[in-house]
Amino acid sequence: VERQHQAALSQRLAQFHPADIAFVLESLAPEPRAAAWALVRSDQRGAVLLEASDTVRRALVLGMAPEDISAVVHTLDSDDIADLVSSLPEELRHAVVERLDRTDQAEVRSVLSFPDGSVGAIMDLDFIAVREDTTLEAVQRLLRRKTALPVHTNELIVVDRSNGLRGVLDLQRLLLDEPDRRVAEVMNPQPTYFYTDDGVRDAITAFEKYDLISCPVVNLHRQVVGRLTVDVVVDEIKERAQAESLRQVGLSEADEDLFAPLAASARRRWPWLVLNLVTAFIASRVIGAFEEVIAALVALAALMPIVASIGGNTGNQAVALVIRGLALGQLGPLQLRKILQREIGINLLNGVVWGLVLGVVTWLLYDSVTLAAVIAAALTLNMVLAATVGVLAPVLLQRLGRDPAMGSSIVLTATTDSMGFLIFLGLAAAFLS
Amino acid sequence: VERQHQAALSQRLAQFHPADIAFVLESLAPEPRAAAWALVRSDQRGAVLLEASDTVRRALVLGMAPEDISAVVHTLDSDDIADLVSSLPEELRHAVVERLDRTDQAEVRSVLSFPDGSVGAIMDLDFIAVREDTTLEAVQRLLRRKTALPVHTNELIVVDRSNGLRGVLDLQRLLLDEPDRRVAEVMNPQPTYFYTDDGVRDAITAFEKYDLISCPVVNLHRQVVGRLTVDVVVDEIKERAQAESLRQVGLSEADEDLFAPLAASARRRWPWLVLNLVTAFIASRVIGAFEEVIAALVALAALMPIVASIGGNTGNQAVALVIRGLALGQLGPLQLRKILQREIGINLLNGVVWGLVLGVVTWLLYDSVTLAAVIAAALTLNMVLAATVGVLAPVLLQRLGRDPAMGSSIVLTATTDSMGFLIFLGLAAAFLS
Numbered sequence: 001v002e003r004q005h006q007a008a009l010s011q012r013l014a015q016f017h018p019a020d021i022a023f024v025l026e027s028l029a030p031e032p033r034a035a036a037w038a039l040v041r042s043d044q045r046g047a048v049l050l051e052a053s054d055t056v057r058r059a060l061v062l063g064m065a066p067e068d069i070s071a072v073v074h075t076l077d078s079d080d081i082a083d084l085v086s087s088l089p090e091e092l093r094h095a096v097v098e099r100l101d102r103t104d105q106a107e108v109r110s111v112l113s114f115p116d117g118s119v120g121a122i123m124d125l126d127f128i129a130v131r132e133d134t135t136l137e138a139v140q141r142l143l144r145r146k147t148a149l150p151v152h153t154n155e156l157i158v159v160d161r162s163n164g165l166r167g168v169l170d171l172q173r174l175l176l177d178e179p180d181r182r183v184a185e186v187m188n189p190q191p192t193y194f195y196t197d198d199g200v201r202d203a204i205t206a207f208e209k210y211d212l213i214s215c216p217v218v219n220l221h222r223q224v225v226g227r228l229t230v231d232v233v234v235d236e237i238k239e240r241a242q243a244e245s246l247r248q249v250g251l252s253e254a255d256e257d258l259f260a261p262l263a264a265s266a267r268r269r270w271p272w273l274v275l276n277l278v279t280a281f282i283a284s285r286v287i288g289a290f291e292e293v294i295a296a297l298v299a300l301a302a303l304m305p306i307v308a309s310i311g312g313n314t315g316n317q318a319v320a321l322v323i324r325g326l327a328l329g330q331l332g333p334l335q336l337r338k339i340l341q342r343e344i345g346i347n348l349l350n351g352v353v354w355g356l357v358l359g360v361v362t363w364l365l366y367d368s369v370t371l372a373a374v375i376a377a378a379l380t381l382n383m384v385l386a387a388t389v390g391v392l393a394p395v396l397l398q399r400l401g402r403d404p405a406m407g408s409s410i411v412l413t414a415t416t417d418s419m420g421f422l423i424f425l426g427l428a429a430a431f432l433s
Numbered sequence: 434v435e436r437q438h439q440a441a442l443s444q445r446l447a448q449f450h451p452a453d454i455a456f457v458l459e460s461l462a463p464e465p466r467a468a469a470w471a472l473v474r475s476d477q478r479g480a481v482l483l484e485a486s487d488t489v490r491r492a493l494v495l496g497m498a499p500e501d502i503s504a505v506v507h508t509l510d511s512d513d514i515a516d517l518v519s520s521l522p523e524e525l526r527h528a529v530v531e532r533l534d535r536t537d538q539a540e541v542r543s544v545l546s547f548p549d550g551s552v553g554a555i556m557d558l559d560f561i562a563v564r565e566d567t568t569l570e571a572v573q574r575l576l577r578r579k580t581a582l583p584v585h586t587n588e589l590i591v592v593d594r595s596n597g598l599r600g601v602l603d604l605q606r607l608l609l610d611e612p613d614r615r616v617a618e619v620m621n622p623q624p625t626y627f628y629t630d631d632g633v634r635d636a637i638t639a640f641e642k643y644d645l646i647s648c649p650v651v652n653l654h655r656q657v658v659g660r661l662t663v664d665v666v667v668d669e670i671k672e673r674a675q676a677e678s679l680r681q682v683g684l685s686e687a688d689e690d691l692f693a694p695l696a697a698s699a700r701r702r703w704p705w706l707v708l709n710l711v712t713a714f715i716a717s718r719v720i721g722a723f724e725e726v727i728a729a730l731v732a733l734a735a736l737m738p739i740v741a742s743i744g745g746n747t748g749n750q751a752v753a754l755v756i757r758g759l760a761l762g763q764l765g766p767l768q769l770r771k772i773l774q775r776e777i778g779i780n781l782l783n784g785v786v787w788g789l790v791l792g793v794v795t796w797l798l799y800d801s802v803t804l805a806a807v808i809a810a811a812l813t814l815n816m817v818l819a820a821t822v823g824v825l826a827p828v829l830l831q832r833l834g835r836d837p838a839m840g841s842s843i844v845l846t847a848t849t850d851s852m853g854f855l856i857f858l859g860l861a862a863a864f865l866s
Contacts, residue, residue: 020642023642023763026763027765140608143608144608147609148605148609149605149608149609152587153605154585154587154646171604172586172604174608175576175577175582176577176579208667208668209450209453209456209484210452213646230667231644233667234640234641234644234666234667237667241670241674242757245753245756246754246757248753249752250746250750255750255754256754256757256758258768258772258775262779263782265775265779266779266783266786269750269779269783270787273743273747273783273787274787276742276743277739277743277791279742280738280742280743281739283739283742284735284736284738285735287738288735291731291734291735294727294731295728295731298724298728300734301727301731301734302720302721302724303717304734305713305716305717305738305850305854306710306713306716308738309709309712309713309716309846310709313683313705313706313709314706316682317683317684317688317702319682320678320679321679323678324678324679324689325689330459330460335460335691338691339691342691342695342698345699346695346698346699346702349695349699350699350702350703354707354710361714417738417742421738
């Protein structure tokens, strides 16, 4: 009965879209996940693995026997196999590739050889090429011999004798134009295309800008080697947005796995925690240097976090604007100077206005005009400093080849905290003692 | 000569993609922007306006005479007109719509009537419908009468007599299958489709999951009224990601306009600034309540920001994970409890480990075991509290219909700062005096 029940379940599952099965597997704990995975039919497993997150995919593959993996992999295209094995540990990857037939092996190895973040690494090797002197009728005959076109084929790629890119032929031309016309007459001779070593980021920009569905990918000799399709680009956009929002707080996709061992997850956060402890400790030492001033006027201790905190918020606004500009490629030297001027101007203005308000509140509370003036000045100065660092930190980090999304907040907080305390307590030391 | 020069420039511009012209216009200051805009040929202006950001679009349209606007608008489809005028001030919008012919007016009004964030508001009204009892040959004849298909037509929509959705016919079926077969035999009878009042967020999820290119959109009677295409979905994904990263720091797309008047931009940041000032002020009053304790041991003033700052960082990690989970629709009650348990566990563990380290450093620095124990305990407690608030704040804000991306950081900082100071100074008051 148990077995009958399972067979029925398995059949139900087979009607689900692979993406939905992956979604269910991702939200299950490891044990029920393994049980559910056993029910997924082997002809669907490849597609499900491709849709699953890296962490879950790795867990599922690690639990499979090598011959099961081979069986699954044989249902996939070589670029999908490459995508799949690229997230596996080295030795497992090797074991899988070894079991492929020779053509697949060569193709998988070639895709794997492209670095992460390059168009070559995410391209689709499956495309239909035609020659420009063919008639549309001949192209139609060619197509009719197939039962299906590669996914997202909205255009055929037009190549010359040596496979060099000549243009693209929109499928609708085959339907709308006279059959006796030649490909060269109706093709688009200047299509957008990418080199295998172009960055995925540039490809994303082009897809967004020019509303592309698919694009030829060429090697250094301008020979067509594959296609880039919009579904892969959409996945990349999504993954990049996710990765960035996590990176900003020192996390990665691995931290999303709700079933990873707790101790390991805790340790993964140590580098970020230590960095933040170090910057907080430096800020603490800045305060420590003014202990005598604080001892003489304890109100300073209560007021100083306001200056530091508003600085942090202000700086983060500048960081967000600059990171956006960098991502869009909109920040040339001119724009950068403009944004720096504006952020300084805006925060000078707001610093003066709200510094005055804070000054008045301080005066009412502590009955000291000097203290009020000190906090007003400190707030303004720290906001202007925060704006400056907020604009420059992401730019400098990017020039140094570091990740602006991840590093900027650390650099910024370190500055706005330490300098906030220094400015406020320094001014207090100068004018209040 | 000047005029010849301008004509030459205008011709050069005409060869650019509208998206590229929009990009150039966006990076120009208002005056050169207006000059450049004058050079854009009127048959390209509509497409350029559609590609431009809201701010720039509004500035350009506001500078045009109503009859120029009408001329531009006449080159566009009615859904594009709706998209365009939806970003205009009310009276200008009205003036434009009035000048359209009656069919366009009706269509534009119908698109404008769908609320922001609904599929109806971003759908494409242009699609080709066929009947299921037609042969593929007849469909081909129908298509051959057209010079082009609507953009991103990868499939025709199959409808019944009353325009009800029956299925979709992939274009490649026309190329691959025998011409005497009927649409009903080769169509996909169960396509993904959306209702006009479905949320754009759900549509984005479906496009990502099922790798869609286009999709029928139906009204409440399941009659086909339009299509949703992947280029619009890609734009929405991009805009949403951008909007979120700005919202997190209290900014909006309007803050990206580098040429808006400085004073207006400064004032736009006031609500956020005031909110942050208020929470910082509350934290300051918490410290103020412990002035006597601090006066007795000034070291407390130097150490207390460490506790608050690490709490903030920790809580922001939890917030990022939860907001991601909410966006993916992955957080049911089970997952939520799991994520809460995990964040508390991870931060309890890390709080104990790094609290001890911080305790040792404090002991070495201030030679007080009690002070060391107090800061170790305070760090641990505040990290656990931050984890709890970081998980719960976004969820509660969403249940209350507020924006978790924007509100969470305020709620979190208010808690981790005030409570951080309260826990640390409270423990100090209890054990050190």
